[in-house]
Amino acid sequence: MNEFGGVVRVRGLFKEHGQGQGLVRAVDGVDLEVPAGQMLAVMGPSGCGKSTLLHLLGGLERPSDGQVWLAGQRIDTVNERGLARLRRRSVGFVFQAFHLIEELSAAENVELPVLLAGRSARAARRRAAFLLERFGLADRTRHLPWQLSGGQRQRVAIARAMANEPLVLLADEPTGNLDTAATLDVLRIFADLRAAGQTLVVVTHDERVAATADRLVTMRDGMFVDDTQLAGRTGRLDGLIGLED
Amino acid sequence: MGRTLLIFRLVLADVRRHPAQAVMLLVSITAATAMLSLGMSLHGATETLYRQTRAATAGPDFVAFSPGSDRTATSALTSLEHAPEVVAHSGPYRQFSTTLTARGATANVVVQGAGATPGPVDRPLVTSGSWVRPGGVVVERGFANALGVHVGDHVTVAGRSLPIVGIAVTAAYTVYPWAEMGAEGPGDNSGLVWLNEPDTRALVSANLSVTSAIYLKLRDPAATQAFLDSHRASVDPNQTTTHFVTWQFMVVQDSVMLKDSQPILVIGSWLLCFLAIAGVATLAAGRAAKQTRRVGLLKAVGATPGFIAAVLLAEYLTLALLADALGLTAARLAEPALINPTASLITAAAGPTGTTIAVTTIIALAVAALTTLGPTVRALRTETVAALADTAHQPQHRAHLTRISAMLPAPLLLGLRLIARRPGRAILHACNMTATLTAIIALLMLNAQPARGYGLGGSSSLTNLKVDQGRHMMLAVTAALIILAVINTITITWTTAQEARPTMAIARTLGATPGQITAGLSVAQLLPTLPGALAGIPMGITLCLIFSAGDVTWPPAWLLFTAALAALPATAALTAVPARIAARKSVAQTLSAEAT
Known part of the structure; x- marks a missing residue:
């Protein structure tokens, strides 16, 4: 029974790969609760299980x-x-690699989840146009991914992720392939989304990204080793302005 | 030497890594070359067999028939014995046209009176039992096979039951069922038996049609026409009664038995070649990305373009040569059963000729080269870094198809977009279906044609061997095409699934269910299947009409459409398994692999 009123709740989570002597415990007994509207950053060294945790949260x-x-719905049995x-x-x-x-x-990339949700082509077009305009890509709607910069591609990916107004946005190293200016663009979008009440879970290596979150969880060897509530997020984002050059 | 060894090792390593693809390449090209080799072997095969039989039986160069057995008839024939061109003769012999019954089947039969020792010309080769003796009958081998009789069985000739004492082959008559050579051209279907000359007296009293025949050996066997021109007038001034048959005519007549089979095999081999190309091209295209990366790795360690090209081409060319050898061997093994359907001639397959070997080898190499040259050249032209990054090939944006698919349910949307990624492959799959359905429709058309049996009055108690041979060949070709089409369909589905794996994984993250992905992959094959299969109907009909002589009996239209539409559930079933396996792949693993 889940009494927690938030968006994400995890209890005693384990994820193992391989078997015998090759067994690797990617996630090792993690407990986590993410309330609605919170931006949670997950940090840790490579291979600590951050991305696996994100994959488990998203099914x-x-x-x-x-x-x-x-x-409120248990998904590990679905x-x-x-x-x-x-x-x-x-x-x-x-994703870091945009995908x-x-x-x-x-x-068309942004329309796809709307179409898969069974909505009409017209509704999908409207939603895509709205989101791309919101993320500053109104003049790039017909461009193919290879015709876009890395930052633009990630903004399209975020627009696509938001196409069906999800309860939670799961971002895996969203700025890992971006320069500072593009990173700032993405963080601005995340800030806007958070301001609108969107729940976000962001896995990152970048302390600047983590600093903009409400809460920071640090992972090592599949376990949470630190869980810190952060404050003054707007100021931290503002602190990044000027670094794009 | 070191360079060749290195190429060999790299090729061997690649074959070991992709054994299924190597097997598929082998099967495709083997089937095509075997069929082509058989088709080409039929040309001239009958003549080879006839010549061998003629040599073994001292077959005549020239046969003259005269109606009746009285002095007038025989004197006309015996006048030929003394012609200067004649070096040997046998006869005249009497031959009677009557009926023979055995194992419930009745057929026309030519009964030839024979001495206990055959003459110098036409010495039938006894393949079982012994030569004629009083109270016993020798049955020509083709006729015996058709009747299903053996030495020791009894047959009823003109109402008289006689034991079979022997089975023999001869080159003095055209093959079963064309023993009735006394009239102009082959008469009604007849078998041939030999009876001891004294035993034929009973047939004289039965008042049966009788003809006299003389067998001649000429000094120059090729000069039969000149001999005929010189003596026709003296033997038969009115040119109405005496009938002459040359050995060259017999070769032509015997080869009629295989007349339907050759185009079936040759056209079948073309279709098989096409399917082989389609299959191998799909394989090559499916491996293009990996090959490009392999090229990148080879370039990075200092391999020259020539060396890399040799490595890439050597694998397919070696497999093609191996498949060619297998195909030629298979054809060589199947040839005896094919070239002598009546068994009236001595069966001794000569094997493929030099021309056949050259043609099949060129075609096998061409199939391999045509399908691998493009990806090889593209891979060689790709920059090393780009090749290593595996970013050489990006599907084109098809805005129109994407817009249309947006209006469709998810499985159709995904299927149509998969087609939009590689429209050429969809066309290839449609052509795959057209080729297969062409053969299936042709088979149905062929089976719908009435076949007059070789029994008495066209009774089907004795099978029409010529039609039967054609149908068997068509069935074999169709079966081979279906097998290749099945392999191709599975290959195309798997290749499409592999290439679209990242796209499908992204679709899964966006909410597409595994069922929708499976259905999408199947739909991508089903959509081109329908037009391809329907196009096979007119193609198959046209093919039959081209080779049909006279009136055509049409099979019911529903049968043709059912055959074409059956391709849909068949394709759905074939694609379901590879599509389902592909759809079950871990999304996280796929995306992680894509990101690295």
Whole structure:
């Protein structure tokens, strides 16, 4: 039973890869609660299990043990079809490598989740136009991913993740491939989304990104080793302005 | 030497890594070259067999028939014995046209009176039992096979039951069922038996049609026409009664038995070649990205373009040569069963000729080269860093198809977008279906044609071997095409799934269910299947009409459409497994692999 009223709740989460002597415990007994509207940053060295945790939260991987709730619904017992529906409705993913579909334009990439959700082509076009304009890409709607800069591609990816108004946006190193100016653009978008009440979980190596979060969790060897509430987020974002050059 | 060894080792390593692809390449090219080799072997095969039989049986160069067995008839024939061109003769012999019954089947038969020792010309080769003796009958081998009789069985000739004492082959008559050579051209279907000359007296009293025949050996076997021109007038001034048959005519007549089979095999081999190209091209394209990366690695360690090209081409060319050898061997093994359907001639396959070997080898190499040259050249032209990054090939943006697909349910949307990624492959798949359905429709058309049996009055108690041979060949070609089409469909689905794996993984993160992904991959094959299969109907009909002589009996239209539409569930079933396996791949792993 989940009494927690937040968006994400995790209890005793384990994820193991391999077996025998090759067994690797990517996530090792993690407990986590993310209330609605919170921006949670997860930091830690490479291979500490950050991305695996994100995949488990979004139902892209199944835990070896433990429980995961999303918006009050337990998802670790849901079948693949149910997980797909859940992702469609409640989760938006943003990746370091953008993962845009190369043969689709920016607008078509953003339209895709709307279409997969069963909405009309017209509704998908409207939603894509709205989001791309909101993220400053109104003049790039017909561009293919390779015609866009890294920052623009990531903004398209965020627009796509937001296409179905998810409960939570899961971002895996969203600025890992971006320069400072593009990083700032992404952080501004995250700030806007947070201001609008969007829940975000951001895995990052970048302390500047982590500093803009409400809360910072540090991982090592699959475990949480620190959980800190941060304050004064607007000021921290403002502190990054000027670094883009 | 070191360079060759290195190429060999790299090729061997790649084959070990992709054994299924190597097997598929082998199967495709083997089937095509075997069929082509068989088709080409049929040309002239009958003549080879006839010549061998003629040599083994001292076959005549020239046969003259005269109606009746009285003095007038025989004197006309015996006048030829003394012609200066004649070096040997046998006969005249009497031959009777009557009926023979065995194992419930009745057929026309030519009964030839024979001495206990055959003459110098036409000495039938006894393949089982012994030569004629009083009270016993020798059955020509093709006829015996058709009747299903053996030495020791009894047959009823003109109402008289006789034991079979032997089975023999001869070059003095055209193959079963064309033993009735006394009339102009082959008469009604007849078998041939030999009876001891004294035993034929009973047939004289039965008042049966009788003809006299004389067998001649000429000084110059090739000069039969000149011999005929010189003596026709003296033997038969009115040119109405005596009938002459040359050995050259018999070769032509015997080869009629294989007349339907050759175009079936040759055209079948073209279709198989096409399917082989389609399959191998799909394989090559599917491996292009990996090959490009491999090229990048080889370039990075200092390999020259020539060396890299040799490595990439050597694998497919070696496999093509191996497949060619397998195809030629398979054809060589299948040839005896094919070239002598009646068994009336001595069966001794000569094997593929030099021309056949050259043609099949060129085609096998061309299939391999045509399908791998493009990806190889592209890989060689790619910059080393780009090749290592595996970013050489990006699908084109197809705005129109993308817009249309947006209006469709998710499986159709995904399927259509997969087609939009690689429209050429969809066309290839459609052509794959067209080629296969062309053969299936042609088979249905062929089976719908009425076949007059070789039994008495066209009874089907004895099978029409010529039609049967054609149908068997068509069935074999169709089966081979279906097998290749099945392999190609699975290959195309798997290749599409592999290439679209990142895209499908992204779609999964956006909420597409595994079922939708599976359905999308199937739809990507089903959409081109329908037009491809329907196009096979007119193609198959046209093919049959081109080779049909006279009236055509049409199979029911529903049968043709059912055959074409059956391609849809068949394709759905074939694509379901590879599509499902592909859809079940871990999204996280796929995206992680893509990101690195």
